Amino acid sequence: xxxVKKCTMQKPPSFVLDGQGPxxxxxxxxxxxxxxxxxxxxxxxxxSEAELTTIFDTSRQTVNKAISELAKHGLVERNRRAGTxxxxxxxxxxxxxxRDVSDELEQNNQIYEYRIIERxxxxxxxxxxxxxxxxxGANLLYLETIHLADGLPVQLETRYINFDAFPxxxxxxxxxxxxxxxxxxxxxxxxxxxxxxATNASAELANKxxxxxxxxxxxxxxxxxxxxxxxxxxxxxxxxxxxxxxGKFSLANGEE
Amino acid sequence: xxxVKKCTMQKPPSFVLDGQGPxxxxxxxxxxxxxxxxxxxxxxxxxSEAELTTIFDTSRQTVNKAISELAKHGLVERNRRAGTxxxxxxxxxxxxxxRDVSDELEQNNQIYEYRIIERxxxxxxxxxxxxxxxxxGANLLYLETIHLADGLPVQLETRYINFDAFPxxxxxxxxxxxxxxxxxxxxxxxxxxxxxxATNASAELANKxxxxxxxxxxxxxxxxxxxxxxxxxxxxxxxxxxxxxxGKFSLANGEE
DNA sequence: AAGTGGTCTAGACCACACG
DNA sequence: GTGTGGTCTAGACCACTTC
Numbered sequence: 001x002x003x004v005k006k007c008t009m010q011k012p013p014s015f016v017l018d019g020q021g022p023x024x025x026x027x028x029x030x031x032x033x034x035x036x037x038x039x040x041x042x043x044x045x046x047x048s049e050a051e052l053t054t055i056f057d058t059s060r061q062t063v064n065k066a067i068s069e070l071a072k073h074g075l076v077e078r079n080r081r082a083g084t085x086x087x088x089x090x091x092x093x094x095x096x097x098x099r100d101v102s103d104e105l106e107q108n109n110q111i112y113e114y115r116i117i118e119r120x121x122x123x124x125x126x127x128x129x130x131x132x133x134x135x136x137g138a139n140l141l142y143l144e145t146i147h148l149a150d151g152l153p154v155q156l157e158t159r160y161i162n163f164d165a166f167p168x169x170x171x172x173x174x175x176x177x178x179x180x181x182x183x184x185x186x187x188x189x190x191x192x193x194x195x196x197x198a199t200n201a202s203a204e205l206a207n208k209x210x211x212x213x214x215x216x217x218x219x220x221x222x223x224x225x226x227x228x229x230x231x232x233x234x235x236x237x238x239x240x241x242x243x244x245x246x247g248k249f250s251l252a253n254g255e256e
Numbered sequence: 257x258x259x260v261k262k263c264t265m266q267k268p269p270s271f272v273l274d275g276q277g278p279x280x281x282x283x284x285x286x287x288x289x290x291x292x293x294x295x296x297x298x299x300x301x302x303x304s305e306a307e308l309t310t311i312f313d314t315s316r317q318t319v320n321k322a323i324s325e326l327a328k329h330g331l332v333e334r335n336r337r338a339g340t341x342x343x344x345x346x347x348x349x350x351x352x353x354x355r356d357v358s359d360e361l362e363q364n365n366q367i368y369e370y371r372i373i374e375r376x377x378x379x380x381x382x383x384x385x386x387x388x389x390x391x392x393g394a395n396l397l398y399l400e401t402i403h404l405a406d407g408l409p410v411q412l413e414t415r416y417i418n419f420d421a422f423p424x425x426x427x428x429x430x431x432x433x434x435x436x437x438x439x440x441x442x443x444x445x446x447x448x449x450x451x452x453x454a455t456n457a458s459a460e461l462a463n464k465x466x467x468x469x470x471x472x473x474x475x476x477x478x479x480x481x482x483x484x485x486x487x488x489x490x491x492x493x494x495x496x497x498x499x500x501x502x503g504k505f506s507l508a509n510g511e512e
Numbered sequence: 513a514a515g516t517g518g519t520c521t522a523g524a525c526c527a528c529a530c531g
Numbered sequence: 532g533t534g535t536g537g538t539c540t541a542g543a544c545c546a547c548t549t550c
Contacts, residue, residue, distance in 0.1 A: 022519060023519080023520075035444075036445075036482065037444070038444060042441065048534080048536085050535085058521085059520065059523090060536095061317075062521085064536075064538090065519095068537090078535090079535080079536075080528045080534085080535050080537080081530050081534060082529070082536095083535060083536080084535090084536080096450055097352075098352060188292040188294055189507075190506060190507045193502075193504050194352055194503045194505075195500050195502050196352060196452065196500060197474060197496055198494075198496030199497075200470070216454040216496070218452070218474075219454075238454075240456075240472070243453070245450075246452075247449075249447065249450075250448075304516065305516080314540085315539065315541065316517095316540095317538095317539070318538085318539065334516090334518090335517075335548075336517050336518080336546070336549090337514085337550085338549070339515085339516060339517080340517080
């Protein structure tokens with residue numbers, strides 16, 4: 001029996017606190033730093049919370065808060081007994097924020113307007129329109145809205161609202177607030193479902209958006225629910241050359 | 257002097273713990289629940305941490321953890337002295353995950369393959385190619401890769417790697433691992449920048465992706481950095497009819 | 513001045529998974 | 532069993548902001 005198991009030559013601590021901001025963030029950065037430097041490789045185990053507690057001379061809570069945050073961002077994985085190891089892949093979590101058009105445009109100092117093109121109550125399943133989340137025969141408020149930036153169309157919104165569940169929309173003209181804003185301010189929601197894809201503009205769409213027939217457009221489909229109850233389904237179409245979704249992510253600062 | 261300031265008819269506590277999982281999550285759900293129910297409206301102030309501590313008969317830490325989490329998700333905003341109020345808009349945080357193609361396909365039980373179409377070292381700024389993050393004249397490793405699902409093209413990848421900073425890529429054939437996977441496993445990164453938009457397929461692109469000329473395609477541009485040093489720029493093109501980005505978000509469970 | 517959230521401590525018990 | 536992270540407590544000091 002050997003006395004030591006290969007004497008893994010205790011690595012230099014080398015964690016450096018920068019003195020900026022809260023301790024738990026400093027610790028998070030220090031550890032992230034060492035991982036990025038390759039000091040801890042993928043699959044490799046980090047010091048336990050107990051060890052980090054002594055390394056940084058702090059309480060376990062603080063260490064836990066720091067490392068749990070890294071785990072939330074997917075940089076490390078934590079397991080009881082097995083300890084904390086560096087993730088093998090953390091590319092799965094690239095993240096894109098999706099914002100309301102009007103907010104997006106305001107930030108760019110563009111002038112935002114919208115116009116309701118059409119408004120009617122329709123029956124789910126008829127006229128070729130079916131919203132799978134609701135049974136056929138349900139009443140839907142149909143709204144078609146065009147959103148403009150500096151007078152140029154940037155988004156065509158086709159919306160269906162669960163009319164039976166929210167009959168109060170009948171008396172809303174959406175003159176003051178766009179349907180999107182009105183819903184957000186008046187109807188609570190708890191779940192959202194998104195799909196983003198690309199499509200070619202049909203003749204009708206091209207006309208409404210002021211682009212050429214066949215032009216590539218970005219399409220965002222969004223379904224909103226509250227406790228499983230469907231609220232609204234919205235189909236957003238953007239001219240491909242006038243709109244894009246942008247997102248940044250930085251490991252050092254946390255999210256976004 | 258009136259004795260009471262209008263006696264704001266102490267609202268019924270009405271927070272309900274469901275007994276499922278950790279206390280701080282139960283509290284988070286209970287509070288979220290009341291907000292969604294409209295019991296606390298937008299801009300309205302929540303009970304302070306001290307009050308919640310007595311309401312839930314727990315420690316302040318636990319309450320803090322619960323409510324801070326809601327704040328991270330954008331449901332509420334916290335301010336010193338002013339207290340915690342329900343956010344006016346929390347639509348800004350709709351989130352879309354972006355995943356590696358191969359992972360995406362694996363999940364759908366589709367067969368994944370890739371082929372390197374072209375590989376060469378080029379000079380930044382020449383041949384009409386400029387990567388703004390690097391100076392003109394820098395060396396770039398150019399890689400063009402096609403990714404297939406069940407034998408059908410789903411992604412055309414055009415990639416530039418900062419060759420001067422990572423000369424080790426010269427000897428990598430990317431035969432075992434796609435450039436994307438190889439980079440993720442061998443080069444540390446700390447910042448990512450994304451843009452998603454739609455575009456019409458050029459003749460060349462249409463040919464490579466096996467779609468019609470002019471077909472709408474989804475384009476993802478991704479720049480990756482490490483401590484501000486550019487690593488790679490990649491231009492991913494998906495046939496619009498064969499690919500979409502999907503994301504779900506639920507307030508009740510936390511993220512994603 | 514006073515109330516709020518932000519952070520930190522030093523302890524504790526527990527569930528889980530590995531040996 | 533034993534070490535790990537997950538959670539919780541009861542206290543504390545501080546910074547900020549509104550009152």
